[in-house]
Amino acid sequence: METWIQVQEEMKCVICNQAETVPGLASTLLERGQMALTVNNIPARVCPYCGESYIDETVAATLLGQAEKMSRAGTKVETWDYSQALESLPG
Numbered sequence: 001m002e003t004w005i006q007v008q009e010e011m012k013c014v015i016c017n018q019a020e021t022v023p024g025l026a027s028t029l030l031e032r033g034q035m036a037l038t039v040n041n042i043p044a045r046v047c048p049y050c051g052e053s054y055i056d057e058t059v060a061a062t063l064l065g066q067a068e069k070m071s072r073a074g075t076k077v078e079t080w081d082y083s084q085a086l087e088s089l090p091g
């Protein structure tokens with residue numbers, strides 16, 4: 001079977017330059033002033049060679065927006081699941 005339309009999502013890892021990244025899950029720590037927000041299970045592309053993860057720009061922007069809000073609300077330390085971050089978005 002041949003695939004005629006192929007989504008070009010392959011991206012070589014820029015850290016180790018040894019492998020193509022594959023879809024996976026990542027965790028990240030966002031810091032805003034006194035606040036530290038850890039977000040787990042973020043859809044990302046992960047390098048199978050060195051483990052470096054690459055989070056989509058729009059995803060990262062969403063998380064930063066959440067971190068900003070929480071910082072203003074006075075939150076100090078929080079751990080979230082990515083789905084939780086999406087649920088708390090206004091609208």
Ligand SMILES: [Zn+2]
Nearest residue numbers: 013016047050
């Ligand atoms: Zn790598």
